[in-house]
Amino acid sequence: MSIDRKEFLIIAAGAVLAGCRAATEGGAPVPPQAERVVDAGPASTYAADGVYSGYRNLGFFVVRNGERLFALSSVCTHRRCRISPEFDRSYSCPCHGSEFDTEGRVTMGPATRDLPTLQTSISEAGRLMVRVPAS
Ligand code: FES
Numbered sequence: 001m002s003i004d005r006k007e008f009l010i011i012a013a014g015a016v017l018a019g020c021r022a023a024t025e026g027g028a029p030v031p032p033q034a035e036r037v038v039d040a041g042p043a044s045t046y047a048a049d050g051v052y053s054g055y056r057n058l059g060f061f062v063v064r065n066g067e068r069l070f071a072l073s074s075v076c077t078h079r080r081c082r083i084s085p086e087f088d089r090s091y092s093c094p095c096h097g098s099e100f101d102t103e104g105r106v107t108m109g110p111a112t113r114d115l116p117t118l119q120t121s122i123s124e125a126g127r128l129m130v131r132v133p134a135s
Contacts, residue, residue, distance in 0.1 A: 027094045029080040033059070035134040043069065043128040051085040059132040060118050061085060065102070071118040071130045072104045078111035080135070091115065 038058050046052055046069055052062040053074075060071040072091075076083050081095035090107070091100040099108040104115030119131040 027081060029095075030059070030075050030082060030135070033132070033135055036132050038130045038132055039123075040071070040128040040130050043122050043126055046128065051089050053085055055130070056082060056084075059135075060130055061091075062128065062130075063089075063102075069120070069128070071120050071128075073115045073118060075115075075135065076111055077106075077113035077115060078109075083115070 038055060038060075040055055040062055046062050046064045049064050049066065052064070055062065055071075056074045060074050063070050063072055074082055076093040076095065076098055078093065078096060078098050081093050083091045083093045083098075083100065085091055089102045091104070092098070093111065096110050097108065098106065098111035100111075100115050101107050104117065106112060106114055116133075118133070121129045121131075123129055
């Protein structure tokens with residue numbers, strides 16, 4: 001079987017679009033990054049219980065659970081795809097189906113390691129600072 005130039009271009013364009021879609025939906029591995037500290041805004045922004053996903057693409061979720069405010073990695077421990085929060089505040093990975101509970105503990109593989117909690121601090125100005133480790 002052979003394909004002509006037009007068929008090749010259609011197939012190639014489809015592959016590129018599929019790759020872009022996977023990347024934007026979190027279905028592609030996150031490239032290695034240097035350690036950094038991210039200013040996640042006023043800590044008062046996170047007063048209500050829930051998962052705040054505004055920093056997902058920078059490597060973490062901000063989670064408020066009662067008195068606890070913490071940052072949880074948004075990078076799957078299996079092969080580094082970006083995970084997504086679910087309505088029940090658990091997390092799932094679009095790449096191979098790993099699932100994590102509300103604290104980031106593995107509930108279904110193939111991942112075997114829990115999502116790490118990232119170091120946080122509150123600045124003098126009341127801003128939440130999140131240290132995202134090198135990866
Ligand atoms: S990268 Fe998440 S399950 Fe494989």
